[in-house]
Amino acid sequence: MNILLVGAGLSGAVIGRQLAEAGHQVTIFEARDHIAGNCHTERDADTGVMVHRYGPHIFHTDDAEVWGYVGKFARFLPYRNRVKTTVAGQVYSLPINLHTINQFFGTAMRPEEARRFIEDEKADTSITDPQSFEDQALRFVGRDLYEAFFRGYTRKQWGMEPSQLPASILKRLPLRFNYDDNYFAHRFQGMPEEGYSAMVAAMLAHEGITLHLNTPFKRGMAAGFDHLFYAGPLDGFFDNQLGRLGYRTLDFEEFRHDGDYQGCAVMNYGDEDVPHTRITEHKHFSPWEEHEGSVLYRETARAAGPDDIPYYPIRLLEEKALLSDYVELAQGCAGVTFVGRLGTYRYLDMDVTIREALDAAAHFLEHGTCPAFLTPPV
Numbered sequence: 001m002n003i004l005l006v007g008a009g010l011s012g013a014v015i016g017r018q019l020a021e022a023g024h025q026v027t028i029f030e031a032r033d034h035i036a037g038n039c040h041t042e043r044d045a046d047t048g049v050m051v052h053r054y055g056p057h058i059f060h061t062d063d064a065e066v067w068g069y070v071g072k073f074a075r076f077l078p079y080r081n082r083v084k085t086t087v088a089g090q091v092y093s094l095p096i097n098l099h100t101i102n103q104f105f106g107t108a109m110r111p112e113e114a115r116r117f118i119e120d121e122k123a124d125t126s127i128t129d130p131q132s133f134e135d136q137a138l139r140f141v142g143r144d145l146y147e148a149f150f151r152g153y154t155r156k157q158w159g160m161e162p163s164q165l166p167a168s169i170l171k172r173l174p175l176r177f178n179y180d181d182n183y184f185a186h187r188f189q190g191m192p193e194e195g196y197s198a199m200v201a202a203m204l205a206h207e208g209i210t211l212h213l214n215t216p217f218k219r220g221m222a223a224g225f226d227h228l229f230y231a232g233p234l235d236g237f238f239d240n241q242l243g244r245l246g247y248r249t250l251d252f253e254e255f256r257h258d259g260d261y262q263g264c265a266v267m268n269y270g271d272e273d274v275p276h277t278r279i280t281e282h283k284h285f286s287p288w289e290e291h292e293g294s295v296l297y298r299e300t301a302r303a304a305g306p307d308d309i310p311y312y313p314i315r316l317l318e319e320k321a322l323l324s325d326y327v328e329l330a331q332g333c334a335g336v337t338f339v340g341r342l343g344t345y346r347y348l349d350m351d352v353t354i355r356e357a358l359d360a361a362a363h364f365l366e367h368g369t370c371p372a373f374l375t376p377p378v
């Protein structure tokens with residue numbers, strides 16, 4: 001069959017590869033002048049540093065099949081994400097672990113002592129059913145740690161009070177009573193030696209795939225294809241006819257430094273009087289390389305306007321209502337499957353994106369067609 005894919009990010013590349021290997025003809029339209037979507041990496045011409053153009057990307061998963069799949073297209077080298085945060089003039093380790101707790105309270109507690117201390121003396125146990133991010137934080141870490149490590153950062157990141165955000169956001173940030181400062185708890189973690197764009201290029205290198213860069217898709221362009229997999233924005237597919245789904249966007253202010261600027265890849269800034277949320281020093285993502293010069297991004301979040309890159313879906317009540325209207329419209333479109341982070345209006349890590357892309361391709365290969373959504377977004 002003749003298959004059209006919109007978007008040459010991970011979703012498009014994986015589906016395209018799977019369908020091309022099964023003998024289908026795949027055409028990909030990509031609006032940008034490069035592949036790999038938001039995972040795009042490129043070497044900085046002056047310093048040679050591998051730069052993550054749309055913000056830091058660390059590959060981590062518990063899915064052995066996905067780990068095996070990416071390993072076919074890139075050599076992954078060991079990488080552990082160890083995030084630091086600067087708060088009130090001190091540097092702490094994240095996620096909150098025994099080192100963070102002992103440093104913050106000026107103590108030398110052992111694991112069980114720290115657990116009892118937080119549970120008995122700090123956590124607000126009067127909150128029995130935490131609904132908001134703030135409730136959740138107060139319930140599990142207490143006011144001191146919440147105000148130092150979560151409140152300011154969250155207000156900057158989401159542009160609203162933590163009491164207005166759902167508790168589910170915090171469920172992803174663990175509290176550890178040991179010295180494990182590995183940010184992600186997954187079994188497999190690493191960084192592609194030559195960056196994500198090289199990995200995606202290897203996925204797209206198949207004779208059954210034709211790629212068109214600088215080609216923004218409009219609905220009329222699907223004519224003549226047997227099926228469309230669409231990884232662009234769900235509301236954009238319908239020309240935003242019901243309104244725009246809300247997103248946060250990010251501004252990356254690039255700056256350079258000779259030598260080592262901050263000694264780690266990611267330094268968060270929890271204080272509210274510091275406007276940026278974090279600084280990324282890209283060369284630390286490739287610890288096996290040596291570079292004298294350094295490229296850094298100072299990252300600030302704000303509400304996305306119509307011309308901004310959509311990064312994080314907001315997904316509060318209002319957006320979910322609009323989303324469900326768009327889902328209904330989408331389900332009325334025959335021969336189109338909405339995939340990926342933009343097509344389903346969800347935050348998806350790379351491994352989940354790949355898992356869903358593999359599943360969508362498998363469904364198509366088995367049934368000769370695919371529904372509007374393989375994973376319903378509401």
Ligand SMILES: Cc1cc2nc3c(=O)[nH]c(=O)nc-3n(C[C@H](O)[C@H](O)[C@H](O)COP(=O)(O)OP(=O)(O)OC[C@H]3O[C@@H](n4cnc5c(N)ncnc54)[C@H](O)[C@@H]3O)c2cc1C
Nearest residue numbers: 007009010011031037038055057058217232340341349350
């Ligand atoms: C700041 C940030 C940090 C992240 N860090 C991590 C991390 O550390 N680890 C992790 O696992 N995941 C991370 N992610 C998630 C990761 O970026 C996604 O999992 C991944 O990008 C999803 O791939 P995708 O193909 O669905 O979407 P995208 O990468 O967004 O690709 C979609 C593509 O479609 C194109 N497109 C859109 N509309 C059109 C159109 N009309 N016509 C033609 N082309 C179009 C876009 O240009 C884009 O190239 C992070 C995300 C963000 C925002």
